[in-house]
Amino acid sequence: MPIRDEVLNWLEEAKSDLKHSKISIEGGSYNWACFAAHQACEKALKSLILHVLGEYPRGHDLVKLYKMIVDEVNIDLNKTMLSRISSYYTQARYPNAGLERPSEEFTLEQAREAYNFTEALIHEVEKIIRDP
Numbered sequence: 775m776p777i778r779d780e781v782l783n784w785l786e787e788a789k790s791d792l793k794h795s796k797i798s799i800e801g802g803s804y805n806w807a808c809f810a811a812h813q814a815c816e817k818a819l820k821s822l823i824l825h826v827l828g829e830y831p832r833g834h835d836l837v838k839l840y841k842m843i844v845d846e847v848n849i850d851l852n853k854t855m856l857s858r859i860s861s862y863y864t865q866a867r868y869p870n871a872g873l874e875r876p877s878e879e880f881t882l883e884q885a886r887e888a889y890n891f892t893e894a895l896i897h898e899v900e901k902i903i904r905d906p
Contacts, residue, residue, distance in 0.1 A: 784821035788814045795889045804880035809866040811888035818899040825903050836860040855891045
């Protein structure tokens, strides 16, 4: 299956967001590291959906995006981690979304966990997309 430029653009932006996650970890901005990891997961999943189903999915819920594609490709992702990282879309940014001070309450452990999971997810998505 030929790879559309649009699919590769989404995948490359996922990789770029993953780099931002790493930079945020190194800078001690753990909430932003978690948010960037979410963005990277979302874009990687959307690139896969676009590649396989030919449609652009809407939304930010990683579990919902995963459910759109899980029966179409051989990818096994931890839904608990997807759900956790999905919550970072709002919790990592807004003081009224669960934590009073996300910039102070997110931890290095959370950031590393989100980064490592996302790195593995992107690797799996890239293998599927690039496999003829």
